[in-house]
């Protein structure tokens with residue numbers, strides 16, 4: 001699939017973001033069944049089917065250019081959405097290598113990387129960048145390596161140092177997040193960082209996930225899906241900017257829910273990093289309007305049922321309290337009660 | 348909107364003496380004196396060496412005029428230092444950590460904001476959780492960091508409080524950062540401006 | 552996924568560095584760069600002998616910055632289960648080997664205010680790579696290296712050339728011993744101690760650290776001893792419905808693998824906990840040799856680490 005970018009779509013203001021038919025078909029729906037509860041749904045981040053969002057380590061889709069622009073806007077207004085503690089420098093280079101190696105290997109028509117020992121030459125054609133630098137020398141890049149690399153990638157990145165039997169979130173580029181703040185959470189342990197997630201602790205989801213991740217191997221990345229909902233295709237739903245987007249939640253009605261409300265799916269990937277022994281946590285956000293979703297009959301039924309039966313604590317945590325019913329009502333006419341086929345695919 | 352059951356609020360336990368440590372550094376503020384005295388009772392039962400390797404730094408409550416020796420009546424302590432306020436104590440504490448050796452254990456007793464500030468200093472010296480013990484006592488008032496303007500509002504006793512920096516009404520989430528020694532405050536009426544939940548004194 | 556994907560390597564150079572230690576240089580057969588790693592990492596080397604497959608962990612001692620080759624050092628063990636003998640006697644320049652991706656269970660603490668490294672004999676190897684990471688940095692570090700005699704001190708020249716002021720060498724032959732208590736009682740707050748060497752040596756450092764009041768989170772150790780041998784015993788694998796015999800000189804894990812059943816592992820030394828397996832039935836005694844399970848878990852008899860532990864039983868059933 002060769003990607004046709006939509007460089008001018010926006011995630012703010014007029015919200016011109018939308019998905020092409022092809023993008024809808026490959027949307028990573030996180031519901032394999034008609035109901036939803038947490039699980040340790042971690043699986044190897046192995047290459048998925050051709051054209052799917054998991055075909056490559058990092059998926060580059062039609063929104064790539066627009067998302068990079070959006071990130072630049074957020075950072076220009078709030079530079080602290082990127083942060084790194086001083087001892088994370090070797091992991092920053094690890095991340096840069098992972099991103100550049102993956103992109104240039106998987107999308108050679110878009111990106112290229114030439115390495116002569118420490119002299120690297122990076123070309124990003126969609127963004128029109130051509131950068132020569134010395135691997136390991138921060139001064140040879142326009143900004144810190146993690147900052148540089150993740151400005152050219154879709155999705156958020158959090159780098160976790162491993163020590164004292166725990167993982168510590170100590171660097172990150174977080175501009176497309178679902179209501180959490182890198183600036184506030186910097187330096188937290190895995191459990192502290194996930195503190196606000198309800199039920200999961202009781203279910204020992206994080207204890208088990210932590211144990212698993214502490215032993216994550218080089219060359220054996222893993223992934224999982226997570227989800228929430230957002231009003232408008234707004235990537236930056238940070239707590240910092242809550243005053244800007246909070247009111248949207250109160251405006252949804254059963255009439256416009258299909259256009260306003262978006263399912264927000266995070267494809268989370270975790271990689272062990274070689275030089276630093278840290279772990280990078282990639283959180284790639286996919287947005288799809290409920291109306292777009294409903295173009296797939298199975299998904300309309302599925303999402304209707306999942307939302308209807310969602311545990312109240314999750315409704316609260318995911319911030320759906322004010323508009324969940326409106327979405328359920330909007331979707332109701334699409335759900336004739338027919339059984340859905342197993343699995344999350346569009347049928 | 349008030350998310351409950353958040354697991355990043357620190358959990359404190361009654362202070363106990365840590366026999367595994369070689370040096371013992373105790374910090375207290377106000378009513379934090381009681382837990383420290385309790386631990387010192389335990390120290391007394393140890394060998395004389397443990398007493399001689401124990402230091403106490405303390406900020407008496409306003410109006411408490413007792414002499415240092417009365418506060419912590421255990422002869423042979425390496426040091427008992429009284430301070431007029433917690434900043435002075437923390438400054439001395441930092442200098443002391445700079446001179447301290449591996450084998451040091453830290454004991455902190457007082458309000459959470461005091462504990463948090465002490466832990467923040469300890470973090471700079473790479474003290475881990477197995478080297479620090481803390482008991483919360485006294486006021487439950489919180490240090491709250493505004494997620495919008497980053498200002499810190501001290502001594503917050505209510506579920507909703509006005510930010511000292513930007514003036515927004517903040518809802519205090521149970522989400523705590525050790526690095527900042529503060530809870531997260533998020534605009535309380537962002538979804539429906541002017542519609543504030545009832546303000547209640549909850550952190551007393 | 553057991554050990555994960557393996558990497559093919561060829562032996563590029565072999566050097567006898569002490570009477571008992573051989574030093575191997577491993578490189579990609581196609582001259583490609585090997586995967587990057589961090590100081591303190593080990594690789595599992597897969598040795599395919601005629602009779603059996605050995606999988607031994609060895610620390611990478613080469614500079615993490617140099618990925619043209621990996622270097623390991625192998626001490627010839629007196630009573631080897633074959634691994635170290637295989638490495639010493641069978642490998643030639645040009646021999647082919649498989650290795651697993653590097654794994655680091657002995658990393659430096661990145662916010663330590665000082666690193667104190669203590670090596671006994673062949674235990675020097677992980678530190679050689681770590682020194683490369685620390686060299687020229689801002690965090691102070693010291694290495695204390697204890698060896699039998701000058702003749703047995705591997706990599707001495709290399710250490711002294713680069714790390715002179717940081718390295719202290721102690722020769723048994725000259726009655727020089729490391730004063731662990733003295734050393735550990737005067738370290739600034741925020742120091743981390745790392746120890747690697749024979750079991751007894753590690754034990755003495757751990758005892759001294761405890762005695763000096765060190766908290767466990769500042770104490771790190773790694774030991775790759777050959778897993779203990781023992782009496783032959785039988786095991787039933789419930790899920791794969793296999794009955795196998797564990798020979799005297801083979802580990803339970805090796806016997807299970809030889810039967811074609813995969814068990815995930817990282818360290819093969821009873822440390823990481825990765826190979827933990829559920830015991831369904833056991834009519835005798837489990838012989839736990841690992842450092843992972845708590846005493847209570849060991850006594851509980853419900854779980855076992857097959858990479859090092861064995862059993863003395865007539866009827867042992869594992870959930871594998």
Ligand code: FES
Pocket residue numbers: 815816817818819820821822823824825826827841843856857858859
């Ligand atoms: S493989 Fe690490 S404990 Fe067995």
